[in-house]
Amino acid sequence: MRIITKKIVSRWIQHNIELGTLLILAISVAGFWAFAELADAVVRGSTADLDRDLLLLLRSDGNIDRPTGPPWLEEVFRDLTAAGGIAVMTLTTLAVAIFFILQRKLASTIFLLGRVDEFDQA
Template structure:
């Protein structure tokens, strides 16, 4: 069954490049719309009870200083949350840049650096603009200095991992490899966001906003990459031959 479905999907995408771009654009617009609605609810304070309930759900009843689960789960939370830190994301971006350079895809490497850098700048601006206080219900399990909304770790993880994911997927010939790359990027993004809530340093809506913003940015970057490739400014996407 799979042997029949995959060639059909690959062939359809190749024959309807404008349609697939339109689908991606629709997803991006939907994410931006959801982000705007969520931001409005947060500013009005409508999400306060939901944020509070979810945050307390991840703490041991009677001891808010203790996250639920064994000690090693808390240690894993610290390790995973570091995947959304500036150092790890910078190293990851440099490694993927070298990957593109080794493939002699110079324009793609430059485009990747611009899109990732631009996304991170937007993330920093957004935190300064909203200035939402950090959660004060539970002790923080990680050192924090900046504002809370949107979650910087979640947004930057989404921007970096998802943007790198869609650009790496463009140079993979097989559909299954493209899918694998995007699944890995998505799982990393989700894990970083969940860890920020578990560590008590972000409200759940902070993380949701970071995911939506980063996801929309990655989709927009993919659409722009397709447009630039059609105009010959960056390398074409590698696509597996159907059948």
Template sequence: MKSEYVIALIKWSRRHVELTTLSLLSVTLVAIWTLAELIEEVAEGSTQSLDRDILLLLRTSGDLSDPIGPWWLEEMGRDLTALGGVAVLVLTTLIASVFFLLRHRWTSMLYLVATVGSGIVLSSIAKEFFDRPRPDLVPHGSMVQTASFPSGHSMMAAIVYLSIGVLIARVQPGLILKVYILMVAVLLTILVGISRVYMGVHWPTDVAAGWLAGGVWAMICLMVADRLAKRGHMEHEAHEDA
């Protein structure tokens, strides 16, 4: 019975593509509005107390140089934060690009490279514009050289993993597989952001802004990809036979 409902939902979505696009656009606009509100609050200094409290919660009482948890948790934090580093994200983008090449999805490959490349530029410009200092409340568990807001690791992880997740999910026919791919992309994005606060190199609001900005970019990516597909400039999304 559940499978019948799923099939019916897929058929309904195909008949109401514009409504689905409108829903996605609504979510994107809400995310943009939330990001704008967050930027205003950070600029006014209204989030300082919240940022400090959350950062201190992740530190051992009486020793701010020691993150909470056993030694292996701190080691995991370093491993997870590397997933948002330049080397890992570039390598991931190259691997995904080869995937599309092997499937003869040339437009998807070019679109991915353009999305990630423009995302890197956008992240760099945002950091230079806001120029927020890094947290000085606790020692940093990772080397940092750029400004703090928004979190570049969080933003680029969202852009890369969510964009790749969306583009790969489009070429998978099964609904369950699509959901799984997107869930993995979201999980990786969340873990990278949390690790940045845990390592003491970002305020929580830096990470939140990075997530929002990257998420908006990924949703715009999905809408533009669908629009290009409708005009015949990009491969159409794959569906299960139903």
């Protein structure tokens, strides 16, 4: 009797639950759990040393007010942090243009790039 029940349940699962759906659900739950654990660690303050070390790694040895790298890199990261600068606008426009090209919407691509160029001249 027990074997028959297991076979029935197994057959029902195989026919009614998609593996892809289970994988997406499992990955989503694992990602949420990992984020919750990280957030908990940050709130407790156990990541403070790692945060400090990572921030100091990106600074010059003699002067912590000066970040490492060329001057343009500092500007790019400041723009990315502000989420409204030229770097973000350019990356977003290129991503949308590539999407339009992949969708074979050439007119939309030309319109998008034309409007962005018009904004740049204003």
